Amino acid sequence: MEEKTSKKDIRALTLEQLRDFFVKSGDKAFRGNQVYEWLWQKSAHTFEVMTNISKETRDLLNANFVINHIKVDLMQRSSDGTIKNAVRLHDDLVVESVLIPTKTRTTACVSSQVGCSLDCKFCATARLKRMRNLNPDEIYDQVVAIDNESRLYFDRPLSNIVFMGMGEPLMNYKNVLKAIEKITSPEGLGMSPKRITVSTSGVPRMIKKMADEGVKFNLAVSLHSAIDEIRTSIMPFNAQMNLADLREALQYWYGKTKNRITYEYVVWKGINDAQKDADALVQFCRFAPSKVNLIEYNPIDDGEFQQANDKAIEMYVTTLERRGITVTVRRSRGKDIDAACGQLANKS
């Protein structure tokens, strides 16, 4: 365990604050830009590696700040190439992030909270209570770690990011947004926001806020049922933020952004595998160009939720396609290392 310190995390400072710090210390504001580049573009873990900065300045930084970098404690590789990282934070809490390779792309699935604020019945993360939100740098570091692994094991940089790991990203909106700013900025990773998807279980107020702020990344909604009674039984927060509110917020989002909405949807045996469920889904999402990902479910230990049979999946596909809604069936990745959707629960 690392020695705890009361020094400030330097990466909580904006570029302007860092420039100010140097001016107040009698140095040039430009020094702030140099340090900022080391911190974000080059992901420096210590001040010592900042070789274009004098020893005196590095000592000054050491006396005032720390760099609270994450550590990948354990990296597990699945037989299908998926990699799961157990990521230790500066206060010894652990989150998980996943690298998902396909023939043409590498996707990082990152966490936004330690545990989760919500209580979806089918999700392993929900069993860990929400301990805290991740800071922007802790989110950014997960992405950098996966980018490095992608270069090392697949010979290519990371191509896409989904906020679908542990936590509800819209319950940590400010920090998620700051992390995305860093990921997309030239001083960070310079990735296009079009390659980033924020996946929410549906927080209407925050979806409207994102629309008002003109964000450029993609939106995915974990819907799982378009019938209130069923959705509330599997995602209890739906009692407060129901489908009518969610739909209104998504209509608002589409009105402002004109971006297609993706719905993540698992079909479970005996829960939402009937024709009426598929019809309700069509009714819910037909107001705007939509895409539905039917995701294979990975049972978590109690067996209460089971993946529906192929006939039910086929029924969903036919129903959606007949109404002109794009649908993809997503096979699960990384099951053998508990890295698949809904399985992240710090078991390793």
Ligand code: SF4
């Ligand atoms: S599915 Fe997502 S929002 Fe629901 S409890 Fe799990 S991590 Fe939280």
